[in-house]
Amino acid sequence: MTSPDDFDQPFPTGEANDAFAQYFTGQSYLAPLAGGSVPVSNVSFEPGCRNNWHVHHGSAGGGDQVLLCTAGSGWYQAEGEEPVSMVAGSVVRVPAGTKHWHGAKADAWFSHLAFITPGEGVSNEWLEPVTDEVYGQLSTNDGK
Structure with missing residues (x-):
């Protein structure tokens, strides 16, 4: 599978996520689905993208x-915790203030709906990339 058009998912893949490309390793795609006080987007990752x-x-x-x-x-994966393998139907709640990352496995496309709960002072702080060494350990042992 070399194109997002070949990826079978229930929501649009969207456009290349160029506005946030500096915060990703690999290519991601973004499809805003709903606006308002709880915006929802479909984020798709090519294999190896995180x-x-x-x-x-x-x-x-x-x-x-x-x-x-x-x-x-x-x-x-949340900092200091074991990685969580996600497949269709998996749901993860990330509490505010948790340092974490998410992305595709090395050999698979990955899509998730993402939203942030509304409240006061809601913001996002981008940090360092997930190193190839850390990511490579996950992709070879399937998180076990």
């Missing part, structure tokens, strides 16, 4: 991120 470590901030109930895998196979 985002940098990052933290969602917020208070008064805001800043939690929810990831709902809709297709493919990927990883989620």
Whole structure:
């Protein structure tokens, strides 16, 4: 599978995520699905693509991120915790203030719906890339 058009998923793949390319290793795609106080986007990752470590901030109930895998196979990992393998139907809640990353496995496309809970002071802080060494260990042992 070399093109996002070949990737079978229930939501649009969207356009190349060029606005945030500096925070990704590899190519990602973004399809905004709903706006308003809880915007929802479909984010698709080509095989091997992952985002940098990052933290969602917020208070008064805001800043939690929810990831709902809709297709493919990927990883989620919070700092200091074991990686979580995600497949269609997997759901991860990332509490505000948690340093984490997510992205596709080395040999699979990956898509998830992503949204952030509304609240006060909601923001995103992008950090360093996930190193090839760290990512390579995950992709060879399937997270075990």
